[in-house]
Amino acid sequence: MDGIHDLGGKHGHGEVDYEAPGTVFHARWEATVFAMVNAGARAGAWNNFDRFRHAVERIDPVAYLVHGYYGRWLGGLETLLVEAGLITTAEIEQRLARVSQPRPSGHNERVAARPKARPDPMGPPPQMAGSQRGMANPPKFKVGDRVATATEVLGGHTRLPAYARGKAGVIAAVHGGWVYPDDNAHGRGENPCYLYTVTFEGVELWPGGDPLMTVSLDLFEPYLNHVAWPANDAQDAQELK
Amino acid sequence: MSKSHDHPENLPQALRAEALETLLIEKGLLVASAVDAVITRYSERVGPMNGARIVARAWVDPEFRQWLLEDGTAAIDQFDLEGGQVEKLVVVANSAQIHNVVVCTLCSCYPWAILGLPPTWYKDPAYRSRIVREPRTVLHEMGLELESGMQIRVWDSSAEVRYMVLPEQPLDSAGMTEAELAERVSRDAMIGVVR
Numbered sequence: 001m002d003g004i005h006d007l008g009g010k011h012g013h014g015e016v017d018y019e020a021p022g023t024v025f026h027a028r029w030e031a032t033v034f035a036m037v038n039a040g041a042r043a044g045a046w047n048n049f050d051r052f053r054h055a056v057e058r059i060d061p062v063a064y065l066v067h068g069y070y071g072r073w074l075g076g077l078e079t080l081l082v083e084a085g086l087i088t089t090a091e092i093e094q095r096l097a098r099v100s101q102p103r104p105s106g107h108n109e110r111v112a113a114r115p116k117a118r119p120d121p122m123g124p125p126p127q128m129a130g131s132q133r134g135m136a137n138p139p140k141f142k143v144g145d146r147v148a149t150a151t152e153v154l155g156g157h158t159r160l161p162a163y164a165r166g167k168a169g170v171i172a173a174v175h176g177g178w179v180y181p182d183d184n185a186h187g188r189g190e191n192p193c194y195l196y197t198v199t200f201e202g203v204e205l206w207p208g209g210d211p212l213m214t215v216s217l218d219l220f221e222p223y224l225n226h227v228a229w230p231a232n233d234a235q236d237a238q239e240l241k
Numbered sequence: 242m243s244k245s246h247d248h249p250e251n252l253p254q255a256l257r258a259e260a261l262e263t264l265l266i267e268k269g270l271l272v273a274s275a276v277d278a279v280i281t282r283y284s285e286r287v288g289p290m291n292g293a294r295i296v297a298r299a300w301v302d303p304e305f306r307q308w309l310l311e312d313g314t315a316a317i318d319q320f321d322l323e324g325g326q327v328e329k330l331v332v333v334a335n336s337a338q339i340h341n342v343v344v345c346t347l348c349s350c351y352p353w354a355i356l357g358l359p360p361t362w363y364k365d366p367a368y369r370s371r372i373v374r375e376p377r378t379v380l381h382e383m384g385l386e387l388e389s390g391m392q393i394r395v396w397d398s399s400a401e402v403r404y405m406v407l408p409e410q411p412l413d414s415a416g417m418t419e420a421e422l423a424e425r426v427s428r429d430a431m432i433g434v435v436r
Contacts, residue, residue: 008346008397009374013366015382021428024284024358027249028276029258034283035275036258036265043270049401053348063254069349069364071254078261087264095260130328131401159399161346163373175329175402195400197331206374213393215373218400 001054001155002162004061009163009206030070033077040077045084049131050185054157055079133192135177140221141196145171148227149198149219157185160223164215167204168227172216173197180220194221287324288357289428292405295320295355296431297423299332300410309407310334317355324354327403333396334407335436340391341406342380342433344372345398352403356431363432373397383434406433 007013025031037052046052056064059075067075081087141147151166159181175195183191199216202209249255265271295317299306309316313330330352333341345351346369351359362368371379376393387393396404408430414422429435 005347007366007370010366010370013370016362016367016371016379017365018362018383019360021289021360024288025280026361027252027255028280029249029252029255031280031283032258032262032276035279036261036271038279039265039271039275056348065366067252067254069359069361070258071252074254074258074261078257081261086268086270087261091264092257092260095264096257099259099263100256132328159347161397161399163346164397173331175400178401181400195402197402210375210377210393212391213376213395215395215397217397218402220400 001057001153001157003057004064005057006162008161033070033074037073037077040080040086043081043084043086045077045080045086048129048179048184050157050179050181051187052076052080053181054185057157131179133177133179133190135192135194139174139194139196141171141174141194141224141226143171143174146227146229147171147196147198147224150223150225154182156182158182160219161217163205164198164200164217164219167200169198169200169204171196172199175218178220180222182220182222195219196221196224198224282324283358287322287353289355289426289431290423291320291322291324291357292352292355292428292431293423293426295405296407296426297419299407300414300422301419306334306407313405322354324357327352327354329402330355330405331396331402332405332407333394335409335433337409338390338392339394340380340387340433340436341394341396341404342372342376343396343398343404343406344369346370346373347399350398350401350403352405355403355405356428360428380434385435405431408436 040046046055056072056076058079059072063075064072078092082089146168147170148168149160149165153160153165173196175197177192178195179190180193183189195218197216198219199214201211202213202215203211205215262271262273266273295309299309305316309332313332314327317330335341344363349359349364349369351363368379373395376395377387380387380393398404408426410422411425414425417425427435
């Protein structure tokens with residue numbers, strides 16, 4: 001999905017607004033969202049991270065950019081709770097109107113999140129099963145192979161970012177079988193496939209790219225095809241192997 | 242990307258969170274004190290201090306270092322970590338010629354069990370959009386000057402593999418104990434935005 005979330009290489013987002021380590025949650029509501037995402041998993045609103053990530057990708061694109069990480073999580077969670085039938089949009093909007101009413105002074109003096117040593121009364125969230133799977137077939141590629149990435153993706157969830165489509169790179173690692181997010185996010189089954197680390201030269205990815213940089217991505221086998229080495233690189237490739 | 246400095250408790254998303262929180266409590270799907278448990282867990286038990294212990298061990302123990310670089314997932318098993326998000330760990334080592342830096346351009350994947358929850362800037366559009374395209378400039382802006390011939394390897398966490406940078410041991414730390422060394426390891430060095 002060519003959504004707002006696919007940010008790699010995009011221009012116009014300014015300088016990094018750096019903050020030194022120390023603050024985990026900037027406000028209590030951020031931790032509340034975290035706890036509610038766990039609660040949503042317990043209640044069955046979502047059961048794998050691919051589905052959760054895709055719900056976040058589908059929130060309003062303006063909200064995606066301005067509401068921050070936990071604001072994005074909240075938007076994704078609302079979608080999943082509504083889609084699971086656990087809550088309705090009308091309930092959320094009515095409650096939002098109520099909590100948005102001016103309140104007597106002192107009532108809404110919420111403090112920034114501070115730890116209070118207390119065990120989670122609901123216990124840990126249900127364990128996600130993990131995403132590694134055994135494979136019956138051998139991998140299509142081996143370390144050192146040159147591959148080209150798909151040029152187009154379908155409309156749903158994918159982990160092939162736009163900036164790495166239609167590019168040639170080299171297999172740097174073979175990670176075995178993993179659940180395929182492009183299907184799993186949509187309930188089409190796990191359809192595990194091989195996962196590879198693919199390394200791209202900066203000059204392949206970007207016009208005028210830094211010749212001393214590489215970017216490595218973890219890409220699923222369906223995104224990849226064999227491609228021949230350019231003639232002048234063929235000898236280097238042989239030496240690499 | 243919120244550049245405004247509104248009080249974080251007064252943002253529209255804070256009110257939305259409150260609305261949903263009260264609804265989920267009424268429906269019996271959430272206990273209010275679960276929020277405190279989350280804060281405690283990620284403030285006190287799950288954080289970059291865990292990654293720092295792993296790095297310090299690698300600095301004092303060459304065999305562990307080699308194991309960590311070859312099979313990070315197995316090597317960190319002994320550290321008794323909690324916190325999720327590290328089904329497979331790949332550790333990449335900095336050297337005099339190579340600098341590594343980690344990002345997730347599509348969302349904000351991060352090795353929680355080792356580094357805790359990611360900093361805000363790691364999750365913001367500016368870092369995610371630029372570090373894969375102009376890493377040298379971004380690192381410069383963040384205060385890291387790399388020698389002109391330094392190779393930069395960017396790791397975009399696009400699946401469930403998680404990445405941690407193994408920084409070089411500071412020259413002035415020779416002879417320190419493992420515990421003292423762990424105090425010297427910063428979160429940012431393990432992401433790769435400082436050395």
